[in-house]
Amino acid sequence: MTGPSADGLRDRTVIVTGGARGLGAAAARAAAAAGARVLLTDLREKEGRAVARELGGRARFVRHDVTSEDDWRAVADLASRTYGGVDGLVNNAGISGGSHALEEQTAEAFRRVVDIDLTGVFLGLRTVIPVMRAHGGGSVVNVSSAAGLMGLARTAGYGAAKWGVRGLTKIAAVELAADRIRVNSVHPGMIHTPMTAHLGIPDGEGGYPAAPLGRVGTPEEIARAVVFLLSDASSYVTGAELAVDGGWTTGPVLTTPFKEDRRCPST
Template structure:
């Protein structure tokens, strides 16, 4: 990835941090965008001069414009955008408050759209690039109690397909990644029962998702508008995973 300049949202910890680390290891420059300032600053400092932290609220257009400008000033046009920022709220459709639904979809889906919308001119200045939306197995199937999250993750999948069509002429590829249960701060309170019935009956590691993202960016040059699944086989037909959530 030498010569590639990436923005990774939700990059201060979990999957985003693993992606940022792997990109730096592979020679890219990385802007880590997150609302978690101390964690993001610490991560960037540990990664050295080819990484920097920028405070980013993905739901705010002004915040996005500032981060893209900062990334360009530091390292040049942005050639890779990883839309990873996301939150989760467990509630039934009947019981969830409208404001809660809006908050989840604003961060997970609108934030990714806003990132694309803001970064496209920079991707063009870079002569093309790659965008990866970090969706979920919840973007491939339904989960009871996760209406807002599931809706947002299906939306990320559709957004990737549309963007792939619109940006192909600019040399920009757009794909979505669909992790299953990954051991991150978001899943810290979930028990081992959630992976019962999977062919690979364990939680995945953030580094395993990062490896897939690296493959898409650096190797999968004939792939756009498609889904890459990292789920331990969770979507092969197991009913236990769906029942537990």
């Protein structure tokens, strides 16, 4: 995917949650490179401020708990006062909650993942929609996961939340189309980020044979998809789910060469 032109988001204001590292930081960098003013938010102040400094005058960092309605209102108010409105929202903040069998995951841990990964997206939509509507419309990109497209073992809280993000995206897309607000979801597969570093999956071709492309992805590959959906290059796209996963959710990879079954008659 080559994505939109380098100035595809010129003079637009984009909020990126979870922007201190990983996919969020890559999305913030890509949006700024495409011309946007970026309000990046996170609970990790040191890392978030470092990304904002790197982007210079195109970015500003705000400490932000996505489960807090007050924090969401503060972010939306700041964007309105400083930049005059909001053109794009990237709901990226999230946690994995670790790997646990369904019967081993506590209700408390399940609720925490859902609160951050799903309720945080809901609060973002509900808070930013009026600001975006008053500004004449815009684009929302909700970062779901390949786990929101299939049943992935040992991800009860995370998978349920990401499926919820997928469904909420479609509901919002239908409700907001008349307001010129597009809402789409991105579904990353296995990507090299701080969240996946502990898995020790090697870089390069052949490092991840579960995906047809045979490797893990990079945050920059997800960021290009996010910028595409934020920009006018995707002006007729809403309610879509874009898998950026190396084909992981497309189907199983054959582990042995296919041989013709001669018992099957030709047609």
